[in-house]
Amino acid sequence: MRLGVLFSGGKDSTLALHYAAEKEEVVCLITIFSKNKESFMYHTPNIEISALQAEALGLPQITKTTQGEKEKELAELETAITEAARKFKIEGLVTGAVESVYQAERVQRICNRLGLWCFNPLWKHNQIALLEEFLEKKFKVIISGVFAYPLDEKWLGKQIDTKVIERLVDLQQKYGLSPAGEGGEIETTVLDAPLFKKKIEVLDNTVEFKGNSGVFIIEQARLVSK
Amino acid sequence: MILVVDMNWKKDSLGFYEFVLPIVKIAKTQDECIVKHFLEITNQDLSKCDSIVLSGTALKDTATLSQPEKFRWLSETEKPVLGICAGMETIGVVFGAGVIRCLEIGMTQINMMNENPLFYAGFKAYSLHSYCVKPSGDFEVWAKSTKCVQVIKHKIKPIYSVLFHPEVRNPELIERFILLSKS
Numbered sequence: 001m002r003l004g005v006l007f008s009g010g011k012d013s014t015l016a017l018h019y020a021a022e023k024e025e026v027v028c029l030i031t032i033f034s035k036n037k038e039s040f041m042y043h044t045p046n047i048e049i050s051a052l053q054a055e056a057l058g059l060p061q062i063t064k065t066t067q068g069e070k071e072k073e074l075a076e077l078e079t080a081i082t083e084a085a086r087k088f089k090i091e092g093l094v095t096g097a098v099e100s101v102y103q104a105e106r107v108q109r110i111c112n113r114l115g116l117w118c119f120n121p122l123w124k125h126n127q128i129a130l131l132e133e134f135l136e137k138k139f140k141v142i143i144s145g146v147f148a149y150p151l152d153e154k155w156l157g158k159q160i161d162t163k164v165i166e167r168l169v170d171l172q173q174k175y176g177l178s179p180a181g182e183g184g185e186i187e188t189t190v191l192d193a194p195l196f197k198k199k200i201e202v203l204d205n206t207v208e209f210k211g212n213s214g215v216f217i218i219e220q221a222r223l224v225s226k
Numbered sequence: 227m228i229l230v231v232d233m234n235w236k237k238d239s240l241g242f243y244e245f246v247l248p249i250v251k252i253a254k255t256q257d258e259c260i261v262k263h264f265l266e267i268t269n270q271d272l273s274k275c276d277s278i279v280l281s282g283t284a285l286k287d288t289a290t291l292s293q294p295e296k297f298r299w300l301s302e303t304e305k306p307v308l309g310i311c312a313g314m315e316t317i318g319v320v321f322g323a324g325v326i327r328c329l330e331i332g333m334t335q336i337n338m339m340n341e342n343p344l345f346y347a348g349f350k351a352y353s354l355h356s357y358c359v360k361p362s363g364d365f366e367v368w369a370k371s372t373k374c375v376q377v378i379k380h381k382i383k384p385i386y387s388v389l390f391h392p393e394v395r396n397p398e399l400i401e402r403f404i405l406l407s408k409s
Contacts, residue, residue, distance in 0.1 A: 023239065112331065121243040124394065
């Protein structure tokens, strides 16, 4: 089955892509650039890096920009998926949804209208087990956004490793924080993954932090041999 | 021992992670669990398990509905069975109920029609189906949404069916089914 992956470049959509590629044929990525930094649907920091990730994966990418108004942003998504179906003959779509019924039902409705299969291979997976899977599979994932107390600027740019996972589990117990960032507490950027033919090297970055939230912005990056 | 039946269109499919694993995760909190694809169920599996859960599938996956002969064991078994979504539709087909088009996606209000041991009042649940069951006289209707029948129970056999996906927001319903099967 030819599949498109709804791809943000964060850890979940990249892992979902790996699951999909093990079972079916992934033929393109679909990425939505939201101008609303608080979008309910789409991961936002460093989404521009997804072009480099697509190149690393050797997959074509369809991109659309949305203003990020709550329901209107879905129209752009539908346009992008329609384009993927026309250009790359996809028969189904894959998302990295884990817990969000909000995201899942909206994508399911679009796929249903377009006659496409819809797969969410990380659906309801244990969040700690997912984090550990990134380590086992040797993903290089950095924290590129923090949006909840007590996460502060020290977390930004950190690579997810055993120590980071332990601290996230600790924060889950103390503050009820979702360890995999399912409540939007954390956003991530994948710099390397098993299916990447090259890895991403960050050459320059800036950090913005205000109140209880901040982002690690990759200003310049390139692909290098693994 | 709980037998979880993978109802996806093929063994080892991409739908397995989404529709089977979450059920297994809940079932394992209650008892030991084995997972088999519907094309590979043996008499030995059926005899060694205490209860059986039939998984749901992707919205476009209707493979089991065209293969009711693979589920003849459903009308022969005395073991408690819980059919979820495609599982419910398949039970309907096996027992001669109608299966008609009915689309519901997302959180849905489930209204209780009859007192029963699985739930005690109405509740919200995650729906993902493009068909529903028009139950035959063999079944009692336990719950409905505004659009269709959501929960049925065979009048004689311990066969229960839910159209929504309890593994998403109502895991207690699967747990109660397993406890009920043990009693």
